[in-house]
Amino acid sequence: MKDKDRQEKIQENLKKWREGPFSKFQQRGWSEAYTSYREPVKEIYTPLDAPDEEYLDKSGFPGQYPFVRGVYPTMYRGRPWTMRQYAGFASAEESNRRYRYLLEQGQTGLSVAFDLPTQIGMDSDHPLADGEVGKVGVPIDSLADMEVLFDQIPLDKVSTSMTINSPAAVLLAMYIALAEKQGVAPEKLKGTIQNDILKEYFARGTYIFPPGPSLRLITDIFAYCSKELPNWNTISISGYHIREAGANAVQELAFTLADGIAYVKAALEAGLKVDEFAPRLSFFFNAQMNLLEEVAKFRAARRLWARIMEEKFGAENPKSKMLRFHTQTAGASLTAQQAKNNIVRVTIQALAAVLGGTQSLHTNSYDEAWALPSEESVRIALRTQQIIAHESGATSTVDPLGGSYYVESLTDDIEKRVEEYLEKIEEMGGMVKAIEKGYVQREIQKSAYEMQKRIEREEDVVVGVNRFAHEEAAPDDLLEVDPEMEKEQIKKLEKARKNRDEKEVKEALEQLKKTAQEEENLMPAIIEAVKAYATLGEICDVLRSIYGEYQAPTF
Amino acid sequence: MAQNKIRVLIAKPGLDGHDRGAKVLAQALRDAGMEVIYTGLRRTPDQIVSAAIQEDVQVVGLSSLSGAHNNLFQKVANLLQEKGYEDVLLIGGGIIPEKDRKQLEKAGFDRIFSPGTSTEDIVEYIKDKVNE
Numbered sequence: 001m002k003d004k005d006r007q008e009k010i011q012e013n014l015k016k017w018r019e020g021p022f023s024k025f026q027q028r029g030w031s032e033a034y035t036s037y038r039e040p041v042k043e044i045y046t047p048l049d050a051p052d053e054e055y056l057d058k059s060g061f062p063g064q065y066p067f068v069r070g071v072y073p074t075m076y077r078g079r080p081w082t083m084r085q086y087a088g089f090a091s092a093e094e095s096n097r098r099y100r101y102l103l104e105q106g107q108t109g110l111s112v113a114f115d116l117p118t119q120i121g122m123d124s125d126h127p128l129a130d131g132e133v134g135k136v137g138v139p140i141d142s143l144a145d146m147e148v149l150f151d152q153i154p155l156d157k158v159s160t161s162m163t164i165n166s167p168a169a170v171l172l173a174m175y176i177a178l179a180e181k182q183g184v185a186p187e188k189l190k191g192t193i194q195n196d197i198l199k200e201y202f203a204r205g206t207y208i209f210p211p212g213p214s215l216r217l218i219t220d221i222f223a224y225c226s227k228e229l230p231n232w233n234t235i236s237i238s239g240y241h242i243r244e245a246g247a248n249a250v251q252e253l254a255f256t257l258a259d260g261i262a263y264v265k266a267a268l269e270a271g272l273k274v275d276e277f278a279p280r281l282s283f284f285f286n287a288q289m290n291l292l293e294e295v296a297k298f299r300a301a302r303r304l305w306a307r308i309m310e311e312k313f314g315a316e317n318p319k320s321k322m323l324r325f326h327t328q329t330a331g332a333s334l335t336a337q338q339a340k341n342n343i344v345r346v347t348i349q350a351l352a353a354v355l356g357g358t359q360s361l362h363t364n365s366y367d368e369a370w371a372l373p374s375e376e377s378v379r380i381a382l383r384t385q386q387i388i389a390h391e392s393g394a395t396s397t398v399d400p401l402g403g404s405y406y407v408e409s410l411t412d413d414i415e416k417r418v419e420e421y422l423e424k425i426e427e428m429g430g431m432v433k434a435i436e437k438g439y440v441q442r443e444i445q446k447s448a449y450e451m452q453k454r455i456e457r458e459e460d461v462v463v464g465v466n467r468f469a470h471e472e473a474a475p476d477d478l479l480e481v482d483p484e485m486e487k488e489q490i491k492k493l494e495k496a497r498k499n500r501d502e503k504e505v506k507e508a509l510e511q512l513k514k515t516a517q518e519e520e521n522l523m524p525a526i527i528e529a530v531k532a533y534a535t536l537g538e539i540c541d542v543l544r545s546i547y548g549e550y551q552a553p554t555f
Numbered sequence: 556m557a558q559n560k561i562r563v564l565i566a567k568p569g570l571d572g573h574d575r576g577a578k579v580l581a582q583a584l585r586d587a588g589m590e591v592i593y594t595g596l597r598r599t600p601d602q603i604v605s606a607a608i609q610e611d612v613q614v615v616g617l618s619s620l621s622g623a624h625n626n627l628f629q630k631v632a633n634l635l636q637e638k639g640y641e642d643v644l645l646i647g648g649g650i651i652p653e654k655d656r657k658q659l660e661k662a663g664f665d666r667i668f669s670p671g672t673s674t675e676d677i678v679e680y681i682k683d684k685v686n687e
Contacts, residue, residue, distance in 0.1 A: 116570035116621055128599065131626030132570045205572020205596050245575050332575070336670040369670045371652050372622065445578055452579050456673045465671045474653035474669075481622060554595045 003053060010048055018043075035293055035410070036248040037417065050408030058303070058412075062398045064318075066306035068299050068411070069399040070357045071322040076395035081353075082360035083385045084161060086328070088113035088138035089372055090485045092148035095138040099153060101375070105382060109360060110153070110191075111161040113137030114171070119206040121167040121540030124489045133486040136372070137163075141489070142535045144496040146174045147181070156184040160191035161236070161326070161360075166208035168195040169217050170539050173527040176229070192233035192282060192326070195221060198259040198431055201550065202440045204241040208540060211432050213547035217522065218263060219270040222277040224523035233282040235263060236326060243286035244332050246448020249297045250414055252286060254421030255431075255440055257304055261422070262431040264313055274313050278320035287349040287356075288330045294349070295401050296410035298356030301325070304415055327353035328362040334369045338464035339475050342366035347384050354394050355401055361385055371478040438553065493535065500533035508532040509542050516546045561685050563614040566594040566603040568631060571621035576648060576670075580616065583674035584681070589614075600630035608640055613685050617647040624651050624659070632663030644684050648672070 022043065033041040042049075060066060063073035072078060085102055088095045099110055114137040117129035123141050124133045133139050140146060155178065164171045172193050176186055197214040200207040207214070218235065225234045239247075239256035247255065260281065267277050285301065287294055305323035309315040329349035334342045343366045350363050363381040365373030373381070388394055401407045428434045435441070454460040461467045508529040515525040529539050565581045567574055574596060581593045592610050594603060607615050615635070617628055628647050635641055647659065648668040656667040665684065668677060 116572075120570055122570075128570060128597065130569075131623035131630075132621060135622035200572075205574065206570075244573075246579070334670075369650065371650065445582070448575050449579050449582050452583070452674060456675055462671070466673075476653070478652050480652075483626070552595055554593060 003051075007048060007051070010046055014044075014046055014048070035413075036288065036290055037250040037414075038248070039413065045405035045409050047405060050403070050405045050412075059402060059408075065310070065321060067302040067322055069402050071302065071324055071359070073398075075357060075398040076354070076389070077398070080389045080395065081358050081385075082109040082159065083107050083382060083389075084109040084111045084326070084360045084362055085378060085382055086111040086113050086161075086163065086362045087378070088115075089136075089479070090134045090138070090481045091489060092138055092140070092145045096149055096151050096153070098375075099149075102378070102382070103153075103158070105379060106386065107382060109159045109161065111362060112149070112163065114162070114164055115139045116206065118171075118536060119164060119166070121170070121208050121536055121544075123535050123537030124486065124493050126537060131486070133489050134481055139489045140171065140174070140536060141493045142496045142533050143174050143177055143530050144499075144533060145492070146178050150178060150182075154184070155179045155182055156188045158190075161193075162191065163194045165194050165197050165200050165204075165206055166214065166217075167536060167540055168193045169221055169522060169526050170530065170536055172221065172232075173523065173530045176527055177531045186228045187230055189229055190231045192236050193221070194238060194284070195235040196238045196259065196284075198262060198435065199238050199241055199255070201435050201552070202242075202255075203245040203247075203444065204238075205552075207550045207552070209543065209547040210550045211435075213543070214550075215263075215266040215432075216270075219267045219272065220522045222267050222280075223270070223272055224521055225280060226272070226276045230280075232280065233324075234277065234280045236282050236284045237263065238284040240284050240286045240328050242444065243288065243330070245444050246451060247444045248447050249288070249290075249293055250417045250421065251443060251447060253297060253301050253304065253414065254418045254425070255444075256283065256285070257301070257308065257418065258422055258425045258431040258434070260305070261308065261312070264309075265430070268313070274309075274315045275317040275320050278309060278313070278315055279317055279322075282359075283323055283325035285325055285327050285353075285358075286330050287327050287353040287358075289333055289345060289348060291348055291352045291355075292401070292404075292407055293410055293414075294352035295356045296407050297414055298325070298327075298353070298358070299399070299402070299407070299411045300414040300418065302357070303411070304418055324359045326360045326362070327356075327358040329353070329364045331364055331368065334364060334366070335462060335465050336369035336474070337469060338472055339366050339369065341464055342369070343380060343384065346381060347388070350384055350388055351392070351394060354388055355399075357399060367475050367478060370475055372481070374477055374479045376477070496533055497535070504532040505529075505534045505538070508534055509538060512539065513542050513546065516543055561589040561614065561681060562610065562612040563589050563591045563616060563681070564594065564603070564607050564610060564612045565591060565616045565618070566598055566606070566631075567596050567618055568598055568600060568603055568627040569619060569621060569623040570597055571619050571623065571649075572596055573620040573649075574618070576620075577616075577618040580618075580648075580674055580677060584678060587678040587682075589678075589681070600627060600634050603631055604634040604638060604640070607635070607643060608638060612643065614644040614646065614681055617645075617649075619647070619649040619651075622650065624649060625655055628659055628664065629662060632659075636663065644681065646677075646681075
């Protein structure tokens with residue numbers, strides 16, 4: 001009763017305040033404010049929006065269900081997040097140099113960017129690879145390139161994240177084979193493969209196979225790793241690219257979690273038990289400019305996933321219910337105009353990720369609206385994380401914004417709206433169906449277009465673009481990838497093909513073909529093929545011959 | 556009036572999957588009364604030029620954010636010329652360094668737009684040029 005009295009009192013005083021001082025001041029000046037998903041933001045939030053009596057049920061404590069306040073009890077007081085800059089370009093040699101530079105500068109994990117031919121399972125001499133080799137990442141044609149990429153980097157000491165999706169099984173197989181050469185047992189390997197095919201169909205574009213066989217590859221990886229690579233994150237279910245494609249915060253979470261639900265269902269249908277594979281599922285989100293909304297988004301994501309795993313899938317192991325995630329700052333928010341302003345943008349976004357409890361973080365470099373980042377701009381991006389970690393005090397206590405009336409209210413609101421989307425997708429027959437119908441694509445496209453129009457109407461301000469603009473020369477110290485690199489990579493590929501035992505390759509590919517037609521786990525056959533130095537393109541071609549290729553409709 | 560609509564091909568050459576900009580622009584041009592054909596992802600320069608000719612467009616817009624623009628944009632420009640289709644208004648956009656922009660604008664491109672350009676500016680530019 002006491003609580004109720006107090007609430008009524010707050011209500012009464014709020015009303016008085018609103019009608020009195022607030023409305024008086026409001027006449028002098030007032031601007032509308034909205035969330036990224038276009039809900040009006042109230043003028044003030046109070047205990048009425050986040051009542052204490054809901055605390056134990058909705059929040060609880062860090063390291064405990066529903067993990068809103070963080071997945072670990074000590075969070076950054078125990079250990080800072082992993083500083084993990086996504087990098088790779090030109091060649092395995094150049095990328096290896098960049099990795100060793102980043103490790104020397106205090107980076108704590110590697111993150112490999114592959115070029116587009118590699119991501120689409122094509123060798124560097126494929127006609128469609130023309131002009132793309134070594135551009136957005138490192139080209140990997142065979143195990144020979146992997147050996148160079150990780151030269152002098154002990155695989156039992158680093159954790160490696162690989163942004164690879166359709167051919168994830170092949171790159172993981174190469175990593176396992178390389179570890180064996182370094183004398184490192186598979187159970188010691190730590191890292192992540194993105195392995196998230198569904199978002200490729202509607203937000204990122206590096207698909208190869210149709211959804212059915214793609215899901216089989218994914219569940220084969222889950223099954224294999226649960227036995228052989230217990231410390232490997234078998235998937236990084238990614239909202240990052242969904243947001244970059246134009247989604248708002250609610251859509252980012254909804255479509256990511258819907259993808260997650262589809263993977264869990266596929267694994268259960270393949271006969272796996274939920275607590276066998278779910279502890280190794282991980283997530284990847286975007287951090288945008290809207291600091292407080294983003295913090296609420298990360299908190300809501302944790303509660304949503306915990307409840308989905310417990311209530312929908314009956315997970316018992318607490319680790320199966322923990323949403324662990326990587327964050328990258330928002331690429332599309334970087335401006336070409338007054339590029340150094342991007343350093344400030346990245347700082348705010350990175351702070352959102354940290355206040356939101358991320359497990360690892362990539363900070364973008366200020367020159368990325370112009371080119372791949374230079375060594376100098378990458379260093380500033382890494383230093384930004386180090387300043388937040390060591391100077392800002394943001395790490396001093398767990399979930400410091402928990403209990404903010406506004407953040408708690410936003411957390412609830414985002415959660416509710418995500419649930420509505422999830423129900424709608426469920427009614428459509430799940431995420432694969434929703435993608436096939438073009439529903440997800442249309443939702444994102446609509447949001448992207450409206451966002452652009454708001455910028456053009458100057459309802460949304462982008463400093464240096466639609467407000468506070470001035471003429472400024474474009475940065476001239478950009479990273480350039482030598483076009484000759486492509487020819488050199490093709491020579492390396494030819495050499496690797498020459499140096500191998502053709503009979504061994506042929507047998508391994510035959511075996512792979514056979515396995516692909518049956519139900520057995522594909523991983524052992526892929527590992528044998530990469531060990532024989534079969535190329536990525538050859539391995540994917542075998543799979544293409546059985547599974548076919550995905551043809552994207554345009555919506 | 557329908558036959559007076561400006562016809563535009565928006566294309567994604569190469570393997571780049573970033574199509575937010577291409578799709579937003581396609582819609583903005585449609586809203587401005589133009590007829591827009593969007594190719595979808597992963598088109599070769601040959602496919603793009605064939606589509607441009609077949610669809611009888613007045614404008615070809617290319618988008619690449621993967622760094623392959625020098626090679627692929629140039630190939631499209633060359634092919635258009637070879638096929639005698641150089642009257643088409645050829646524009647591009649994406650993650651393109653200033654140096655490359657200048658180079659491409661010398662080598663057959665009417666204009667390369669940088670990130671942050673408003674779709675209204677592009678609409679105005681196309682209308683001006685096509686009606687010249």
